[in-house]
Amino acid sequence: MKENQSLIELLEKYQAGTISEEEKSRLESWYNQEAAAKTASIDNDDVQESLQRIRAGLPLPKQVSIWPRLTAAAAVLLLAGATLLYFTHKPAEHVLASKAAPDIHPGGNRAILQLASGQQIALNGQQQGIVVKGKQVLYKDGNEVTNAVATNTIQYMQLITPRGGQYQITLPDGTQVWLNSASKLTYPDHFEGEKRQVELDGEAYFAVSKGTQPFIVKSRGQEVYVLGTEFNIMAYADEHDIQTALVSGAVKVNETLLKPGFEAHYSPEGIQVVQSDLQVVTAWKNGLFYFRDASLQTVMKQLQRWYDIEVTYQSNRKGDEFNGQIPRDKPLQKVLEILKLSGINFKMDGRQLIVY
Structure with missing residues (x-):
């Protein structure tokens, strides 16, 4: 002892x-x-x-x-x-044999750029991101992605990441955006008028360039207003609410003013402001899964988006809580081996993960 x-x-x-x-x-x-x-x-x-x-x-x-x-x-x-990861869970009465998981690789820099014409360009996975300069779109190293014919009208483009993808983009005003997996950012080729507005489906981290025009991010009925700041928005369709966490500066979520270190949860029932764990919220941008008292479902949703798998449950596990961090560059097999230590049992069928 x-x-x-x-x-x-x-x-x-x-x-x-x-x-x-x-x-x-x-x-x-x-x-x-x-x-x-x-x-x-x-x-x-x-x-x-x-x-x-x-x-x-x-x-x-x-x-x-x-x-x-x-x-x-x-x-x-x-x-x-x-990796450090530990668990609080109810002990299982029976331990079932686990089937070896296939070697599913982690996500990486994968995205599609959709032009206003509907043309889609598969972006280079060896590049970190793209820079928008009017009608011209460049990779961060200066190589050209596309150079559309100049027009006076605003053209809207989309940066789309699949499951298992992430990508960065620098908007025409210098705002930097990190787009997480299974996400879509709709933006103009240039900003004009009284506001700078983009639309987000999924999750992204924004470092907004200061300017006289307010910067607005629209997500499923929510609008975030800002002049210059850093924040994270998680607006996946399979989540009950939209979570906006403020890292620095000040933003207004619809009509609610948010201070650094807090996050707004927007849902049809209204907006709730709570203190934010910014390490957890921004971990994906820094290459980590980071859990604090996270439920099994929360953990599995992140794995599902990053490894492009489907997750089904054959038992109703309640009370499990996960704490710790895992690098996102590990193969799925390694992550599942760690999860097995908590008493969770699983088997893989192709890209379907079945949890017991």
Whole structure:
């Protein structure tokens, strides 16, 4: 019991970056001898054995605070040099055998540019994004995407990301937009008049260039007004509400003024303003899945959009909560191996993930 308690304390210091060299050597020694059989990698059998060792002396609590305390699963994953993710869940009475998942690769820079004429251009996946300069559209490195015939009228274009895609765009006024997977941004080739207006379906992070014209983002009945600021909007059709989180500056969501560090939840019932966890909200832009007390359904929706899979449930799991972070560049198989440690069972049928 004391040995396992000491192990947890060392893990906490390791995560916080306060561990001494002597303590780090002790930790690495335990892992090499007890968890990894003196190898640099760890497989599922190693994980299960290590979990059993720790749980035998230190049972998992029913509830786990967000970062200060690690569960056994987090301990093993951290020592393995893998992603930190831990769980609070009701123990399952039966453990079902899992079917090996196919090697489904993570999403990446994939998008389609649709011109006003309806012509669609598949954008280069090796590029980070595009820059709109009137009728001309360039990649960020200066290479040309398209150069339409100049006209005096505003032409509307769309940047569309599929499931498993993301892309960046710099609008004509210098505003930068990061578009998440399964999203669409409709924008003009130039701004004129009294406002700068775009329309969003899905999720995007905006860094709005300051200007005298207000910048407006329309999403399924919601309008966000801003002059110059940074914010994230999640407006997927399969979500109950639209969530707008303000990182800096000030915005007005319909008629509700939002301050930095808060987010507005817009739905047919009205607008609710709550404090925002900006690390979680903007994690996708920084290449991470980041969960704090997230439900199983919330986790699966993110995986569904990023890995272009379908998720079905054959059990009604309630009370599961997920905390931690996983890099979005990991194959689906790696992510599912981590999720299995929470007691979740699954099988893959093509691109369909069935959760038990």
